[in-house]
Amino acid sequence: MSVSAVPKIDAHQHFWRYSPxxxxxxNDQMTVLKQDLLPKNLIPQLAAHGIQGSVLVQACSRFDETRWLLNLAEENDFVKAVVGWVDIAGSALGSQLALLQQQPLLRGVRHQVQDEASPADWLANSAVGRGVEQVQRQGYVYEMLVNQQHLDALATFAGRHDRHYLVLDHFGKPDLSQGVAHWVKQVKPLAAMPHVSCKLSGLLTEPRPRGFAPNDLLPWFDAALSLFGSQRLMFGSDWPVCLLAGDYGNGKSLCQQATEALSPTERDAIFGGNACKIYALHSDLTGVSHESAS
Known part of the structure; x- marks a missing residue:
């Protein structure tokens, strides 16, 4: 059996030195996350699951975290790209982007829109719009993190920003209790835009109806495949947040199960090829180093 030349990429993981x-x-129900979680903690998981590289995503709305993540990426060769945070609606945006131009591993930016007092108002803010236009002009991916109740506002936002790739994190955080048909209706306008991709991540940690087993989540994967196609979907572990629902392998196993009927080419795209394209990852991926600087 031939081995795929397409590298396996975890398109969504985090690191942090924890501080409240x-x-x-x-929150207080997430005690497993209230600790420093660093490359040395993730490397064994990537090696065990045959993952050659990762996309490291911000988890804190601070520019100094972005610079720290970029330092970690330089010190740990399995991190192939960083999605950081910049003050996208603020006067510091230009100077921050100027500093980051010297950082080749920065490939995208994200803001935790779900934590805003009014996510819909934030998405409609003209200063935000100008900031997103600027980061897209400079070739950065913009990642979109909202809860399902703001997917309508997000579709309007995405329609205004088509200069470069947009990525929907965690399926758009669906309300599983309302069923897959409800989610399909919500996300269909986003999926209709060819510059929008979606991460197959985070679903295991969304609140589930009583009695819902992991396999009961498979219809959301099937729907995502129908909406976005295999060329606009990416596997992401959401490590270490995924630890709230088990271990690293649970999410990967679920995604493998959901894609087992696809062709090898389609599976390669979801488990690495699409991340390589969207984040412009280097072709000379050399695998996971078992040494960490942190």
């Missing part, structure tokens, strides 16, 4: 003031979204 910087990671306020980590």
């Amino acid at each position: 003031e910087n990671y306020r979204w980590i």
